[in-house]
Amino acid sequence: MKLITDELLNQLVDQAAASARKRSHYNVHESLTDLVQKLFVAATSESYFRPHRHADKTEFALILRGRFVVFTFDDQGKIQSRQLIGEGTGVNGLELPANTWHCWLSLSDEGLFFETKQGPYDPATAAEFAPWAPAENTTEAAGYMAMLRAATAV
Numbered sequence: 207m208k209l210i211t212d213e214l215l216n217q218l219v220d221q222a223a224a225s226a227r228k229r230s231h232y233n234v235h236e237s238l239t240d241l242v243q244k245l246f247v248a249a250t251s252e253s254y255f256r257p258h259r260h261a262d263k264t265e266f267a268l269i270l271r272g273r274f275v276v277f278t279f280d281d282q283g284k285i286q287s288r289q290l291i292g293e294g295t296g297v298n299g300l301e302l303p304a305n306t307w308h309c310w311l312s313l314s315d316e317g318l319f320f321e322t323k324q325g326p327y328d329p330a331t332a333a334e335f336a337p338w339a340p341a342e343n344t345t346e347a348a349g350y351m352a353m354l355r356a357a358t359a360v
Contacts, residue, residue, distance in 0.1 A: 208234060210246070215270065218248040219316045227342065228253035238327040246270075246320050249312040254347045257283070257309040257336040260323065265308075267321045268299040272314025275358050276300060279307040283338035285357055292317070307336055311354050 214232065221230035228251075234244040249255070257279055273292035280286050291297045292314070302308055340346035 210234075215246065215248075215318060218246055219271070219318060222248035222250055222253065223315065229255075235325070238325070240325045240327075243323045243325045243327050244320070245322075246318065249274075249310070249317045250315045251312050251317075253312055253317075254342055254351055255310040256342055256347070257307055257339040258333040259305050259307045259336075260333055261331070262304050263324045264304050265302040265321060265323050266299070267301075267319045269293070270318045270320060272312060272317035274313060274317055274319065275311045275354070276302075277309050277311065277354060277357070278302070279309075279336065281307070283307075283336060288358060290358070292319075309339070309354070311351070311358070313358075 218230050218232055222228055229249045232246040269292035276289045276291055278286045340350050
């Protein structure tokens with residue numbers, strides 16, 4: 207039996223704060239070859255989730271701590287929707303259809319969600335990053351996050 211404890215979740219949040227990406231993961235599944243991938247993701251408000259999509263795989267998530275905005279985009283990068291999710295929003299989870307350009311923006315420094323996707327996980331094909339969005343750890347990424355933050359108020 208695997209137990210998901212407060213201590214484990216607190217450690218994930220602390221690891222996210224200390225990491226360069228401002229994000230941490232804990233895999234519940236045993237192997238990357240498992241047909242169901244289950245993981246916890248902790249993120250701070252500084253974490254950049256580059257817009258991406260998963261070919262032929264849906265993504266399901268439940269928010270455990272904090273608040274996030276989940277954006278979807280068209281093929282040119284125009285925002286199609288912005289969904290506020292998490293504490294105080296009345297929305298606790300979501301499922302994204304396969305092939306949907308999306309990204310997460312944490313509004314909390316202790317954001318935490320549980321995610322499931324179909325496996326197996328192949329890092330070479332798991333996500334297609336949007337060519338119109340800047341790569342992580344670039345000056346452009348910081349500007350893009352600022353644009354997303356401004357778009358949350360629209």
